[in-house]
Amino acid sequence: MTKSNLLRMDNVGIVVESLDNVIPFFLELGLELEGRAIIKGEWAGRVTGLGNQTVEIAMMVTPDGNSRLELSQFISPKVIEDHRTAPVNALGYLRVMFAVSDIEDTLERLYKHGAQLVDDVVRYQDAYRLCYIRGPEGILIGIAQALK
Structure with missing residues (x-):
């Protein structure tokens, strides 16, 4: 007997200033662009609580096809708050963690897209090497690399 009707986590959403600036970073990480679309109208605002809205979204999918990242660029209404520089112990969204096969190679590729290491790549026991960027x-x- 199941305890809920939950099937899966469908996606994580991140609001960005420019899809064109952010999509190449996630492509380099290894996600694929599944599609891009303009979502507008009062019906969409009834979901978000923003009323009549216009937003351009890009849906990025992991190579296994099981996880998605929805990037949203609001056209109207305009973004009213910015939490991107909040420290990691601030309330709300923290980060999305991705599993990679080679953390050093991934970092080198992402540095070319402006990525900055938050502090250091660390080893967690004999299980992972991981970092925030x-x-x-x-x-x-x-990003985290499982140690074998």
Whole structure:
């Protein structure tokens, strides 16, 4: 007997200033662009609580096809708050963690897209090497490499 009707986590959403600046970073990380679309109208605002809205979204998908990242660029209404420079112990969204096969190679590729290491690549026991990085627009993500 199941305890809920939950099937899966569908996606994580991140609001950005410019899809054109952020999409190449996530492509370099290894996600694929599944599609881009303009979502507008009062019906969409009934979901978000923003009323009549216009937003351009880009849906990025992981190579296994199981996880998605929805990037949203609001056209109207305009963005009213910016939490990108908040420290990691601030309330709200923290980061999305991605599993990679080679953390050093991934970092080198992402540095070319403006990524900055938050502090250091660390080893957690004999299980992982991991770090936080800030990408374009200050987006915070984590990357982790399982140790074999």
